[in-house]
Amino acid sequence: MSETQIKKYTYGTPIPTDAVVMDIPVTAGDPAGWKVSKADKTMTHAMSQDTVVYGLGETVRGINKRGWLYTSYNADDPHHEEGKHSLYASQNLLILDDGDKCEGLFVDHPGRVNFDIGYTDMDVLTVSFEDMDADIYVIEGDTPETIVTAFRRLTGPSYIPPKWAFGYGQSRWGYKSADDIREVARGYAEADIPIDMIYMDIDYMDAYKVFTLDPERFPDLPGFVSEMKEQGIHVIPNTDPGVKIEPGYDMYEEGIAGGYFCKKENDEELTAAVWPGKVHFPDFLNSEARKWFGDKYKIMTDAGIDGFWNDMNEPAIFYTEETLKKAFEDLDELRASEMGIQGFFTFKDIAGSIDNSPEDYRRFYHDYDGMRVCHDRVHNLYSFNMTKAAGEAFARNNPGQEILLFSRASYTGAHRYGGVWIGDNMSWWSHLLLNIKQMPSLNMTGFLYSGADTGGFGADVTEDLMMRWVEFSMFTPLFRNHSAWDTRSQELYRFKRIDDFRHLIELRYALIPYIYDQFVKAARNDTMYIRPLAFVYRDDKRCRTIEDQLLVGDQIMIAPVYEQNAAGRYVYLPEGMKMLRFRAYDDYDEEDLTAGDHYVPVALNEVLIFIRPGCRLPLAGPAKRVGEIDFENLTYIQG
Numbered sequence: 174m175s176e177t178q179i180k181k182y183t184y185g186t187p188i189p190t191d192a193v194v195m196d197i198p199v200t201a202g203d204p205a206g207w208k209v210s211k212a213d214k215t216m217t218h219a220m221s222q223d224t225v226v227y228g229l230g231e232t233v234r235g236i237n238k239r240g241w242l243y244t245s246y247n248a249d250d251p252h253h254e255e256g257k258h259s260l261y262a263s264q265n266l267l268i269l270d271d272g273d274k275c276e277g278l279f280v281d282h283p284g285r286v287n288f289d290i291g292y293t294d295m296d297v298l299t300v301s302f303e304d305m306d307a308d309i310y311v312i313e314g315d316t317p318e319t320i321v322t323a324f325r326r327l328t329g330p331s332y333i334p335p336k337w338a339f340g341y342g343q344s345r346w347g348y349k350s351a352d353d354i355r356e357v358a359r360g361y362a363e364a365d366i367p368i369d370m371i372y373m374d375i376d377y378m379d380a381y382k383v384f385t386l387d388p389e390r391f392p393d394l395p396g397f398v399s400e401m402k403e404q405g406i407h408v409i410p411n412t413d414p415g416v417k418i419e420p421g422y423d424m425y426e427e428g429i430a431g432g433y434f435c436k437k438e439n440d441e442e443l444t445a446a447v448w449p450g451k452v453h454f455p456d457f458l459n460s461e462a463r464k465w466f467g468d469k470y471k472i473m474t475d476a477g478i479d480g481f482w483n484d485m486n487e488p489a490i491f492y493t494e495e496t497l498k499k500a501f502e503d504l505d506e507l508r509a510s511e512m513g514i515q516g517f518f519t520f521k522d523i524a525g526s527i528d529n530s531p532e533d534y535r536r537f538y539h540d541y542d543g544m545r546v547c548h549d550r551v552h553n554l555y556s557f558n559m560t561k562a563a564g565e566a567f568a569r570n571n572p573g574q575e576i577l578l579f580s581r582a583s584y585t586g587a588h589r590y591g592g593v594w595i596g597d598n599m600s601w602w603s604h605l606l607l608n609i610k611q612m613p614s615l616n617m618t619g620f621l622y623s624g625a626d627t628g629g630f631g632a633d634v635t636e637d638l639m640m641r642w643v644e645f646s647m648f649t650p651l652f653r654n655h656s657a658w659d660t661r662s663q664e665l666y667r668f669k670r671i672d673d674f675r676h677l678i679e680l681r682y683a684l685i686p687y688i689y690d691q692f693v694k695a696a697r698n699d700t701m702y703i704r705p706l707a708f709v710y711r712d713d714k715r716c717r718t719i720e721d722q723l724l725v726g727d728q729i730m731i732a733p734v735y736e737q738n739a740a741g742r743y744v745y746l747p748e749g750m751k752m753l754r755f756r757a758y759d760d761y762d763e764e765d766l767t768a769g770d771h772y773v774p775v776a777l778n779e780v781l782i783f784i785r786p787g788c789r790l791p792l793a794g795p796a797k798r799v800g801e802i803d804f805e806n807l808t809y810i811q812g
Contacts, residue, residue: 176314177312177319177320177323179310179311179313179327180197180200181197181199181200181310182200182202182204182308182309182311183199183307183309184305184307184309185304185305185307187281187282187306188541188544188546188550188551190283190554190584191561191586192281192328192557193281193310193327193328194327194329195326197310204278204309204311206218206219214305216299216301217297217300218298219298220298221271221296223271223272224269224270225271226267226269226290226291227317228266228267228268228617229243229267229618230264230266230615231261231262231593231611231614231615232614233257233258233260233607234255235720236614236705237717237720238267238290239290239291240290240292240295241291242287242292243258243259243288243290244285244287244288245553246259246263246285247262247552247555247556247582248260248529249485249487249528249529251596251597251598251599251630252599253599260595260596261582261583261596262593263286263584263585264585264618264619265286266278266324266617266618267280268317268321268617269298270317275313275315276312276313277312277324278300278311279309279312279327279328279585280309281310282306282308283550283552283553284302284303285302285303286301286302287299287300287301288300289301310327312324316708316711317708318700318701321616321701322698322700324619325619325699326699328586329586329588330589330697330699331619331620331621331695332578332591332696333622333692334578334592335479335576337369337370337799338370338480338577338651339688339692339799340367340368340652340682340685341367341368341652341654341682342370342371342409342652343370343664343665344371344409344654344655345655345658345662345664346375346376346655346658347376347657347658348371348372348373348374348376349376349390350387350390354373354408357664358404360664360666361664361665364665365675366666366671366678367679367681367682367796367797368678368798369406369407370408370409370480370577370653372655373409373410373411374411375411375413375448377390377391381448381449382416382419383412383414383416383417383424384412384469384470384472384473394477395476395477398476398477402477405797407577408480409478409482410482411481412482412484412563413483413484413485414457414486415449415485416428416449416452416453416454417450418450418451418452418453424469428462428465431461432462433455433459433462433466434453434456434462435456435537436540443493443537445488445493446490446491446493447488447489447490447491448485451494455559457554457558457559458539458546458558459539459542463562464566466562467563467565468566468569470563471566471570474571479576479577482579482580482594483560483578483579483580483581483591485581486556486580486581486582487529487555487556488555488556490528490530492527492528492530493530495533495536496532496533500524500527504524507520507523534548535547535548535549553584554584555582556583557583557587560578560580560583560590561586561590563590563591564589564591578591579591579592579593579622579623579651581593583620585619587620588618588619588621589619591622592622593615593620593623594655595608595615595623596626597631598629599631600628600629600631600633600634600638600660602638602735602736602737604625605629605638605641605642608625608642609733609735610721612649612723613701613703613705613708616695616702616703621650621692621695621696622651623651624650624651625646626654626656627642627643627654627655628642628654628655629642630655630656630657634661636669637738638737639654640670640673640674640677640777640778641733641735643674644734644779644780645731647677647684648684648688648703648731650688650692652681670778673756673777676756676760676778677757677780680758682802683793683795683796685793685802687728687792690726691727691728702725703723705719705724706719706722706723706724713747719745721733722744722745728784728789728790728812729782729784729785730750730782730783731781731782732744732773732783733781739775740776742772743770743773744770744771744772744783745770745771746766746770746771746783748786749768750765750766750783750784750785750812751763751765751766751784751810751812752765752781752782753783753790754781755780756779756780758795763810766783784811786812787812788812789809789811790812791809792807792808792810793807
């Protein structure tokens with residue numbers, strides 16, 4: 174790696190975030206090339222026609238962020254359309270690449286930050302703040318990847334999950350009992366499809382109360398977890414932050430007694446509503462509350478659970494008492510009027526405004542270890558500190574044990590404790606393409622263990638979409654099929670082309686020695702597991718525009734098919750490569766292709782892998798669980 178230089182600039186009085194692990198001295202003045210207006214709370218930077226802007230982790234649109242408005246403000250929004258500005262995560266790294274020079278910008282600010290990347294003015298990047306209390310880090314380097322490595326060393330090493338977490342997982346909001354999960358395990362066993370994980374969504378809880386189980390649906394959790402592990406399957410429960418307001422419920426009683434909940438300005442606990450009904454939110458920014466909540470994971474680990482997914486931690490708010498009261502008042506006023514057509518739209522606006530209201534995020538406060546701060550100013554730190562609570566607790570209570578942990582919402586720094594999945598997507602072809610484009614951006618910001626809900630969470634998946642999505646997800650570290658209760662059941666054994674799905678999942682397991690090796694290498698060396706082509710092929714300007722082909726590890730390139738009814742696709746090769754067309758781990762064709770453009774037929778059950786010159790692809794033999802994979806005796810396909 175060539176030399177990089179990191180400079181820190183401080184504006185106002187920044188709120189500590191714990192995102193950065195290096196001690197960087199503050200540089201006086203403003204960053205070179207940036208025009209800073211403290212009065213307007215903005216930073217602007219000119220962009221040339223050739224400037225490509227990378228980063229921002231999990232966002233809408235493309236790998237090149239140029240041409241849109243992005244807002245870092247974690248949002249509970251399952252509708253990831255192009256017109257949105259915020260998704261579940263806030264990962265404020267930008268990389269400006271002019272081809273011959275690069276610059277990184279990390280905006281360490283826990284509240285709302287807006288990035289206008291050539292939207293208002295095509296040639297200007299503007300970063301704006303509601304309050305300009307921020308630490309700004311400017312990273313100078315020769316290439317985007319040297320900037321990524323410097324950023325990762327600035328913010329700390331990426332989380333490495335247990336090896337079994339690279340297997341295939343099945344999830345659905347709607348598995349209500351131990352018997353439902355047994356049925357899923359039986360379905361995969363009868364179909365002879367490999368699987369390592371089955372996930373429990375919120376229905377396993379007693380009345381949706383966190384760290385509880387429904388006594389009728391799960392009468393013996395330790396026995397059930399042991400039973401599943403005997404089959405080689407890990408049971409992974411969902412964990413939500415909202416604590417149900419219920420006298421006698423230990424989490425509620427302890428939280429009140431310890432003062433562990435977020436409070437309103439008058440020092441009363443904020444009352445909001447999510448799945449359990451009315452709840453209080455743990456104050457994860459308070460170290461004592463964080464330890465209290467984190468230690469509760471031991472209830473599950475003592476039962477044999479060794480993996481968790483944290484959800485609803487933006488935090489999602491269905492409504493607060495204040496918002497609901499205001500909505501009813503507005504509706505009563507509207508009902509008393511002659512509503513008319515405009516009133517109809519007003520009615521819809523009122524009814525649709527009660528969840529995740531910006532006003533609600535300004536209603537409550539944190540005791541940030543002695544500093545009282547409004548939630549709105551530190552909104553993006555909530556999920557980070559929930560993930561941190563779990564990660565710190567595992568280190569404290571389960572020393573030496575590898576535990577799977579990933580989250581829906583995130584902020585820079587959470588990558589040290591766990592991974593992420595990209596939230597409640599839809600069963601749309603456009604979301605398969607979005608998943609492809611999000612993966613390298615997440616890698617840039619340190620979230621290596623990541624992936625999407627394969628097949629889509631909402632809406633009804635089609636069999637061909639599921640197959641194409643599986644063909645991409647087999648390369649993502651987190652590989653989970655997850656769907657909502659009111660959608661088509663999408664366990665792989667339910668589809669007609671069950672043999673093809675079996676062969677594809679077997680191929681994933683054959684690739685795990687390569688995937689795991691390249692992942693761990695990226696984590697330990699502060700590099701990337703999934704890269705855009707332009708990060709490696711620096712002299713090929715064509716690669717700067719290609720966003721639907723990715724480099725996976727150091728050895729291979731992939732070119733997923735992401736369009737309905739497509740029987741093939743065009744592929745651009747920046748150099749000659751060996752193309753492998755897989756139908757199963759032991760059924761594939763080889764073809765040497767020259768550099769340039771190629772139209773490649775790709776049947777619905779086929780996966781394309783391109784081996785770079787001088788490289789080789791290792792494959793393991795057949796296995797139904799990661800623990801059965803022989804990592805020593807591999808076969809190799811030479812590029």
